[in-house]
Amino acid sequence: MTANIIDGKQIAADLRASTKELVTEFINKYNNPPTLAVVLVGEDPASQVYVKTKTKMAKEIGMNVEDHFFEKTVVEKDLLDLIHNLNSNKDVNGILVQLPLPDHIDSRVIIDAIDPAKDVDGFHAINVGRNSIGGDLLKKTFTPCTPLGCYLMLKQHISDLKGMHAVIIGRSNIVGKPMAQLLLEESCTVSIVHSKTKNIEEMTKQGDIVVAAVGRPLMVKKDWIKPGAVVIDVGINRIDDPETGKTKLVGDVDYDGVAEVASAITPVPGGVGPMTIACLLKNTVDAALRQQG
Ligand code: GUN
Numbered sequence: 001m002t003a004n005i006i007d008g009k010q011i012a013a014d015l016r017a018s019t020k021e022l023v024t025e026f027i028n029k030y031n032n033p034p035t036l037a038v039v040l041v042g043e044d045p046a047s048q049v050y051v052k053t054k055t056k057m058a059k060e061i062g063m064n065v066e067d068h069f070f071e072k073t074v075v076e077k078d079l080l081d082l083i084h085n086l087n088s089n090k091d092v093n094g095i096l097v098q099l100p101l102p103d104h105i106d107s108r109v110i111i112d113a114i115d116p117a118k119d120v121d122g123f124h125a126i127n128v129g130r131n132s133i134g135g136d137l138l139k140k141t142f143t144p145c146t147p148l149g150c151y152l153m154l155k156q157h158i159s160d161l162k163g164m165h166a167v168i169i170g171r172s173n174i175v176g177k178p179m180a181q182l183l184l185e186e187s188c189t190v191s192i193v194h195s196k197t198k199n200i201e202e203m204t205k206q207g208d209i210v211v212a213a214v215g216r217p218l219m220v221k222k223d224w225i226k227p228g229a230v231v232i233d234v235g236i237n238r239i240d241d242p243e244t245g246k247t248k249l250v251g252d253v254d255y256d257g258v259a260e261v262a263s264a265i266t267p268v269p270g271g272v273g274p275m276t277i278a279c280l281l282k283n284t285v286d287a288a289l290r291q292q293g
């Protein structure tokens with residue numbers, strides 16, 4: 001079997017196009033573009049790239065982005081003051097604090113200071129609770145962008161997820177846990193495996209769906225995958241490439257091997273990455289529309 005490639009780039013382009021229409025309607029109706037405030041602390045190169053890309057994509061679809069940059073020595077109070085100002089600023093619809101924050105800052109304190117109605121990452125404890133409860137509360141929350149992007153890609157390939165066994169590798173608050181909630185809501189049987197799981201390979205091999213989100217380059221091998229499974233690779237890892245003497249981006253999945261047994265697989269780059277950003281833009285427009293009632 002050779003896996004179908006799940007084209008995250010194309011699905012993200014389609015989602016950005018439909019979001020752009022919502023942005024245009026919003027501007028025509030309210031004379032202001034939806035606005036996202038992005039907060040970046042320090043100079044982590046990966047975070048800088050993410051923030052730059054988010055800003056560029058948002059502007060391309062007509063949204064407004066306010067970037068707020070801080071030195072890595074910033075104190076918690078300065079960040080909280082900014083968040084309080086952004087919360088009360090009616091022209092700001094969405095707030096994103098790029099993670100990770102430096103160790104001396106308590107991320108939970110900062111995230112929970114964001115108005116849940118502007119928390120387009122869906123990381124505020126109230127929104128995490130709403131995502132966990134599910135049902136009608138999903139209309140009042142924001143689903144974290146990376147798992148939402150994975151979910152939308154899965155839905156393009158599998159019309160009915162009911163009863164499928166999804167194995168999620170990784171238990172982070174950003175991906176693993178919210179991914180599990182989303183798939184439970186779709187009536188999947190969900191297993192989360194992680195670094196302390198004893199038989200991670202056998203567990204993973206039981207998955208009809210495998211979502212790899214561990215940050216370990218090429219960890220998931222061909223013999224971890226049940227033939228015909230659908231594999232979503234969240235990893236973005238930079239490794240040395242002996243062929244070119246340069247570096248290259250790879251996922252958590254050994255793509256070439258796994259593509260021989262899976263029925264569908266996301267590439268890295270061009271899979272989950274573009275979807276995460278497209279979902280952030282969609283969440284921001286949703287926030288703006290909800291704030292207008
Ligand atoms: N760092 C890595 N992924 C994310 C994300 O989805 N949102 C934020 N705010 N920071 C991140």
